[in-house]
Amino acid sequence: MADSADGAALFAEHREGLTRYLTRIVGRPDTAQDLTQEVFLRVTRAGVPQDDSSGQRAWVFKIARNLALNHIRDQQRQPNTTAMVDVARNGTQELSAAVHQALDALQELDRDIFLLRETAGLGYDEIAAACELSTDAVRSRLQRARQQLRTSLGDAIHFQLQRGIRLTRDS
Amino acid sequence: MTNNDSDFETIAAFIDSERVDPLALKRALASEEGRNYLVQLVAMREVMATPPLTCLGSSDHPIIGEQRSGRLLTPVL
Numbered sequence: 001m002a003d004s005a006d007g008a009a010l011f012a013e014h015r016e017g018l019t020r021y022l023t024r025i026v027g028r029p030d031t032a033q034d035l036t037q038e039v040f041l042r043v044t045r046a047g048v049p050q051d052d053s054s055g056q057r058a059w060v061f062k063i064a065r066n067l068a069l070n071h072i073r074d075q076q077r078q079p080n081t082t083a084m085v086d087v088a089r090n091g092t093q094e095l096s097a098a099v100h101q102a103l104d105a106l107q108e109l110d111r112d113i114f115l116l117r118e119t120a121g122l123g124y125d126e127i128a129a130a131c132e133l134s135t136d137a138v139r140s141r142l143q144r145a146r147q148q149l150r151t152s153l154g155d156a157i158h159f160q161l162q163r164g165i166r167l168t169r170d171s
Numbered sequence: 172m173t174n175n176d177s178d179f180e181t182i183a184a185f186i187d188s189e190r191v192d193p194l195a196l197k198r199a200l201a202s203e204e205g206r207n208y209l210v211q212l213v214a215m216r217e218v219m220a221t222p223p224l225t226c227l228g229s230s231d232h233p234i235i236g237e238q239r240s241g242r243l244l245t246p247v248l
Contacts, residue, residue: 024223095221117187118219124189142187143180150211153218160214167186167213168220 007044014060015040017120021061024103024119025068025112035071039064058129061120065112065130095156102152106145113138114145175204182209186216 011018018039022032042063049059103111109131116122116130124142128135150157178199185191186209199205 027223092221095218096223099219099221100223118216124184124187139180139184143176143183146183146212146215147179149215149219153215156218157211157214160217161210165210165213165217168216 006048007046008040010048010056010060011040011043014057014120018060018064021115021120022064022068024115026071027100031071035064035067038067042067054123054126055129057122058126061116061122061126062130065116069112098153098156102149105152106148107141110141110145110148113141114149117142178202178205179208183212186212 015036019032019036022035023029026032026035039060043060046063048056051059103115106114113127113131113133116127117124122130124135124138127133127142128138131138133141178195181191181195181199182205185196200209
């Protein structure tokens with residue numbers, strides 16, 4: 001194990017990806033910030049494992065994933081106290097809602113794998129390490145998630161194709 | 172796994188910056204279906220970059236099961 005300075009440096013390197021991943025999975029930026037802070041504490045307290053950069057990244061995201069899943073489970077146990085608010089949606093909101101709904105329909109593990117890939121930019125080996133799966137299982141679940149999303153987001157994808165596409169830099 | 176599944180996995184892996192067999196990629200992209208899949212994956216990635224939703228209410232709303240709660244959502248801009 002290395003010292004907390006290594007943990008802080010490792011955290012700083014992945015902070016942006018952690019926040020993106022946590023925001024998408026818990027749904028609230030403020031909660032995602034809290035969880036990101038908790039990741040920082042755990043990473044600096046636990047000490048970074050002696051591993052290559054890929055292994056360390058998988059370790060950080062494994063911590064984030066466990067925190068997010070625990071948070072979601074805690075929230076599901078609590079009664080829903082949120083009031084309904086009637087707000088008209090614009091195009092972006094409609095698309096956001098469609099994406100959210102499509103992700104919600106995925107199996108939990110498939111969604112997690114997909115988000116680790118798409119929001120955090122983890123490689124297949126890193127996702128496998130973070131989720132304690134084989135790389136083949138990651139590949140297969142990722143493929144299943146994409147096939148499902150390809151169907152459920154068909155209209156949005158079609159619209160995007162009409163606007164034109166751009167191969168974005170890997171997250 | 173069908174040939175299509177295997178070809179689609181190869182295309183997806185390439186898009187994900189994973190190392191792929193170039194011959195398998197060429198084969199996968201030789202079919203119109205494969206080429207369609209490639210552009211759809213790229214489009215899907217752009218769609219997924221849409222800002223995530225946040226809830227107007229006071230409590231957290233984990234992505235799991237949220238839509239079933241009937242809460243109205245708005246994106247984080």
